[in-house]
Amino acid sequence: MTTARHSPLNSLAAHAALIAYVIVALFPVFVIVINSFKDRRSIFREPLALPDADSFSLIGYQTVLKQGDFFLYFQNSMIVTVASLFFILLFGAMAAFALAEYRFRGNLLMGLYLALGIMIPIRIGTVAILEMMVATGLVNTLWALILVYTAQGLPLAVFILSEFMRQVSDDLKNAGRIDGLSEYRIFAQLVVPLVRPALATVAVFNMIPIWNDLWFPLILAPAEETKTLTLGSQVFIGQFVTDWNAVLSALSMAILPVMGLYVIFSRQLIRGITSGAVK
Amino acid sequence: MTALVLDDVCKAFGKVEVLRNIDLAVEDGEFVVFVGPSGCGKSTLLRVIAGLEDATSGRIAIGGQPVNGVPPAKRGIAMVFQSYALYPHLNVRDNMALGLKQEGAPRTLIAERVAEASRMLELGAYLDRRPAELSGGQRQRVAIGRAIVRQPRLFLFDEPLSNLDASLRMNTRIEIAALHRSLSAAMIYVTHDQTEAMTLADRIVVLRDGRVEQIGTPMELYNNPANRFVAGFLGAPSMNFLRAEPLGGPPGATLGIRPEHLTVGADGPLRGEVTHVEKLGGDTNILVRTEGDETLTVRVFGQYDVAVGAALRLGYDERHAFLFAQDGSRLSNR
Ligand SMILES: Nc1ncnc2c1ncn2[C@@H]1O[C@H](COP(=O)(O)OP(=O)(O)OP(=O)(O)O)[C@@H](O)[C@H]1O
Numbered sequence: 376m377t378t379a380r381h382s383p384l385n386s387l388a389a390h391a392a393l394i395a396y397v398i399v400a401l402f403p404v405f406v407i408v409i410n411s412f413k414d415r416r417s418i419f420r421e422p423l424a425l426p427d428a429d430s431f432s433l434i435g436y437q438t439v440l441k442q443g444d445f446f447l448y449f450q451n452s453m454i455v456t457v458a459s460l461f462f463i464l465l466f467g468a469m470a471a472f473a474l475a476e477y478r479f480r481g482n483l484l485m486g487l488y489l490a491l492g493i494m495i496p497i498r499i500g501t502v503a504i505l506e507m508m509v510a511t512g513l514v515n516t517l518w519a520l521i522l523v524y525t526a527q528g529l530p531l532a533v534f535i536l537s538e539f540m541r542q543v544s545d546d547l548k549n550a551g552r553i554d555g556l557s558e559y560r561i562f563a564q565l566v567v568p569l570v571r572p573a574l575a576t577v578a579v580f581n582m583i584p585i586w587n588d589l590w591f592p593l594i595l596a597p598a599e600e601t602k603t604l605t606l607g608s609q610v611f612i613g614q615f616v617t618d619w620n621a622v623l624s625a626l627s628m629a630i631l632p633v634m635g636l637y638v639i640f641s642r643q644l645i646r647g648i649t650s651g652a653v654k
Numbered sequence: 655m656t657a658l659v660l661d662d663v664c665k666a667f668g669k670v671e672v673l674r675n676i677d678l679a680v681e682d683g684e685f686v687v688f689v690g691p692s693g694c695g696k697s698t699l700l701r702v703i704a705g706l707e708d709a710t711s712g713r714i715a716i717g718g719q720p721v722n723g724v725p726p727a728k729r730g731i732a733m734v735f736q737s738y739a740l741y742p743h744l745n746v747r748d749n750m751a752l753g754l755k756q757e758g759a760p761r762t763l764i765a766e767r768v769a770e771a772s773r774m775l776e777l778g779a780y781l782d783r784r785p786a787e788l789s790g791g792q793r794q795r796v797a798i799g800r801a802i803v804r805q806p807r808l809f810l811f812d813e814p815l816s817n818l819d820a821s822l823r824m825n826t827r828i829e830i831a832a833l834h835r836s837l838s839a840a841m842i843y844v845t846h847d848q849t850e851a852m853t854l855a856d857r858i859v860v861l862r863d864g865r866v867e868q869i870g871t872p873m874e875l876y877n878n879p880a881n882r883f884v885a886g887f888l889g890a891p892s893m894n895f896l897r898a899e900p901l902g903g904p905p906g907a908t909l910g911i912r913p914e915h916l917t918v919g920a921d922g923p924l925r926g927e928v929t930h931v932e933k934l935g936g937d938t939n940i941l942v943r944t945e946g947d948e949t950l951t952v953r954v955f956g957q958y959d960v961a962v963g964a965a966l967r968l969g970y971d972e973r974h975a976f977l978f979a980q981d982g983s984r985l986s987n988r
């Protein structure tokens with residue numbers, strides 16, 4: 376870091392802008408969390424007030440924990456998200472390596488074909504997907520969701536990762552070949568560690584939409600034992616009455632696991648960036 | 655026995671022909687240097703020899719064994735890259751040992767070879783460091799060590815010194831020469847650097863546009879270039895070319911004279927004006943614009959005082975002048 380370019384005024388302005396952004400971004404989350412600790416009356420009377428001795432209540436959390444199998448929903452969401460990310464990164468990275476590394480007939484066409492998926496929303500194919508899932512007996516299993524989310528995430532993953540893999544030094548891969556490493560080890564031990572920041576980016580991009588998705592759980596896996604958290608929370612939102620305490624508590628708790636995952640990935644991201652800088 | 659035989663090797667990327675009909679034999683223990691302008695196919699030829707690219711046609715044999723279709727690790731070669739290409743996640747010791755480990759060599763043999771190589775290259779103190787914790791020169795020595803450890807029949811170097819600064823380059827050049835003497839393996843070395851080529855090579859191969867222009871010892875190429883391209887490519891400052899006709903040569907021909915073979919003298923046949931003087935201490939380069947508007951470089955041994963703008967007369971020795979036809983081929987000397 377150069378000190379010469381560091382004027383206090385500049386860093387003040389930068390911090391002010393960043394802090395303003397953080398406030399704007401975190402405000403809705405903040406409102407949800409504080410209201411989840413209040414009783415129903417206070418939520419509507421003073422939505423922005425912090426919970427005090429009067430209004431403090433854990434009724435929402437109690438309802439959520441009593442109602443249905445909330446931990447099972449949690450677990451389902453976690454399994455679906457982590458497994459989908461795993462497959463997206465694994466298959467995405469392998470496809471990207473092949474596209475970036477090997478010259479074969481149809482390489483360019485294959486790349487374009489895979490990238491096409493970025494532009495076409497997968498939900499257009501919902502009916503066909505449902506028919507396929509019914510035919511293969513996967514309806515109401517977590518596999519149905521994992522497969523669909525993997526398919527949904529792959530196009531962007533392949534696109535981003537192949538771009539990064541092209542930048543990995545050819546000499547390094549060739550040195551590995553001369554030393555007798557198999558293509559799989561060159562991929563896993565030489566190339567993947569160098570594109571770790573890109574992998575983390577892809578993971579973060581895919582994680583949130585999968586965690587929050589309501590559409591596919593509702594259509595492909597609405598059974599009690601395969602409900603995801605987002606779907607499970609819907610019981611509190613009725614057509615006529617909504618149990619706001621429960622909804623806000625469920626949302627507050629749903630934030631935690633994604634935040635944990637995000638911290639893991641973002642650490643990878645930062646490590647990747649700084650290790651590139653000192654090299 | 656011959657370490658390497660290339661027989662009519664061609665390489666094309668799609669429609670682009672990069673190597674055309676390369677024939678070459680490298681004897682055991684020989685040091686062969688590839689030179690040529692950028693993009694002429696030197697690295698591609700090296701990669702074809704290493705097996706990192708397949709030749710489009712032609713035969714390759716290493717140590718008498720045909721190796722077309724043999725994977726790089728089984729060809730008995732080792733390669734040193736311009737960018738070092740060390741494994742970033744392994745320390746120096748493991749970087750050097752990986753190739754042998756992959757071959758399944760016994761652990762004691764690996765330790766022995768690594769110790770030997772690190773002694774030769776004075777890397778003993780750094781064996782536990784990662785590549786990121788080494789200087790450029792040390793990284794390059796590790797890369798060379800990684801090649802030595804495998805005890806290959808043929809070493810391939812692709813511009814190994816071009817990322818080093820001038821003094822380090824000279825030291826490493828001398829180390830490589832010493833290494834070659836002590837290892838007695840054949841080496842193929844790609845470089846842009848005149849001095850490296852002239853000082854290291856037993857034989858130089860001059861390439862242009864994927865073709866071999868001439869093969870010979872450094873002095874053969876210097877004293878007896880086959881064509882104008884080779885004559886101009888080797889030697890620094892490079893050879894002067896001027897129209898031969900005004901000096902009594904055949905029409906259309908070009909006369910080539912090396913800068914050190916031009917002499918300043920009152921009765922020389924060439925007249926001109928000094929446009930620039932470079933004093934290097936040991937010798938002096940004088941740039942002269944002749945009456946025929948050609949620029950000549952004159953290299954005078956020692957320190958020589960002459961002002962820019964002064965009129966000079968230059969002479970040359972017929973025995974040291976080369977005559978080239980219009981297409982660049984060499985005409986027999988007069
Ligand atoms: N993978 C490839 N696909 C298409 N063309 C290539 C490929 N690799 C090299 N070439 C072309 O082959 C030619 C020779 O390249 P090469 O790298 O062998 O040159 P070089 O003599 O090593 O040059 P330099 O001295 O700059 O390293 C170049 O014109 C290059 O554009």
Ligand SMILES: [Mg+2]
Nearest residue numbers: 696697698812
């Ligand atoms: Mg090259």
